[in-house]
Amino acid sequence: MKLTTVFSTAIAAAISASAALADGFPERPINLIAPFNAGGGTDLLLRGLAPHFAEAIGANAFVSNMAGGSGTVAASALQGQRPDGYQLAYMSITVSTIQPQIKDVPYGLDSWTPICSVAASPTLLFVSNDSPFQTAEDVVAAVKAEPGKYVYGSSGPGAMTHLTTVAAFAGLGILDDLKHLPFQGSGPAIKELTAGNIQFFGDTEVLMQRGDFRPLMVFNSQRLENYPDVPTATEVGIEAPLNELYLWGGLFAPAGLEPEVTAKLEAACETAVASEGFQTFAENSGTVINYRGAEEFDAFYRAQYESNGALIEAAGL
Template identity: 30%
Template sequence: MKPQYLSLKAAMPAFSRLAKQLAAAAGVALLIPSVGLAAEDVDSFPRQPIKLVVPFSAGGGIDMMARIAAEKMSEALGQNVVVQNQGGGGGVVASRSVVQAAPDGYTLIFHSVSSAVVNATVRKDLGYDPVKDFVPVSLVSQFPLVMIVNPDVPAKTVPEFIELLKKNPDTYSYGSSGIGSGIHLAGELFRKLAGVDIQHIPYKGTSSALTDVLAGRVAMLIDGVPPQVANIKSGQVRALAVTTTTRSEVLPDVPTMIESGLEGYDIPFWVAIYAPAGTPKPIVDKLSKAVNFAMHDPKSIERLKAVGAVGVGSTPEELDVFWKKQLQMYSDIVESSNIELSN
């Protein structure tokens, strides 16, 4: 029996890839059981560096958070966790490559809410199943978005802005990083809950939208707190509200949307780590513990706090519940707003 067990063990990587391809062709999820995974395999994992794929370019906020997590995960696991940036398609290119990787714990993806959830609600050309082809590992961190307006807009609060929009239909606009982007959906939720008429202007990126807000060509933008803190504190833009149920520590004087009268408005920006479907549960659990170690490290906490983010950490099960609720919320926004993204 022992030689036969070792032979099967040696064949597992190739078997996993083949089985995954067959399952994808049949349109069903692959679930490779971890039964029979030798205890020494889990104990010795990882025996080589782990690749953490970031589906966006280097230098941005998501990349920064990935590197904060990777540094302390490396310490917890005793192996380097190497960040690899792979942009394109709003996260689709990287997601496809990770789906095709061996489900052995050595290739992970650093999903954002945009690449993990928003893509699943607005795109039909993904080439993978965003729910069935990934296994949740751990929520990493989250931070609020913030509604900002050009200082010349005659409104200093959300209620005043809503009143302004209602008195001047078809007059004001808001920018986003593109049709179907998370920022677009955040704007549509505001439009729906506030019952206002405000025109959506899509751009190819947030920076272009911000340029027009600063110039006064667009009235409003909803963006992440970290990249907007400096603009808010310098007075280049005015912050009206943050999008989470609690205020941001770096913007303590800015109320939440709910405090501003928009009951039910709760849109955090979050990032989380996932593995390819079929990754053995004991390895997923070990990776999850490493993420939690990273997010509770005092150095990580301070580095995230400096940019307005909060380290979270979670079990795989907690992330699974959380992101499926997020998926439902964004699906509801897309449906009520009749948003369609062409293939």
């Protein structure tokens, strides 16, 4: 038998095996990883999506939490997994495009097979509802009067919650007069905000609505429908590139996933996002749906990875 024939036979067998694997997918439950603690915005959104994704894919799908390192613990663990479609993570802009540019982590631009994007929500700077601060002007006056007294929290250094507060206070010219207290996830942070141990936090509308909080500004191109009296960051004097921040996220698998499996996961994601149940969840929670299929999401993700270098520099990270 000629060597070329042997190679051709081997390639054909490999293609046939891959096709058979894709045809049978999924044969067991799919793990959807939330890279933060339970109770945060990412966790809540993923749990809202999971049952509809499971129905669409025709198999069980369960959510697991793997917190730490502002999302990098979960991402680092996922990038070393076999690319078989059974381990996915819902990763945000920060985990996928910012953390690998500011930390020494084992993943980067080419570590993933993007499956679909789901949401893109603007962030807000907010305080507890019993806070004395009613406006950004109130904050500036108080901080300048007592430098070092006030504390802003985040779900971890470099997380979008951190970038939101940095953008707000750097844009207002008072960043160096505040203290930063990072937490492992938004859930623990907002408990401390409620308790009064931190005075400021930044996150999406979906998380802010879970507590008794008052928004001071929104990092969006226009005011939000649910909060028409809350000014945009631009309106309070914050300039680009710090005036607009969106917490987008989507499902990622490890690099090397078979195209046929990617297509099945993409189709299930599209069906789940469009489902009546998830649309209702999005409406009730203030989630801004922004679906992209695998190819479009891959291009978007790569462009974001490159452009977010400017945001990192502006935030001093």
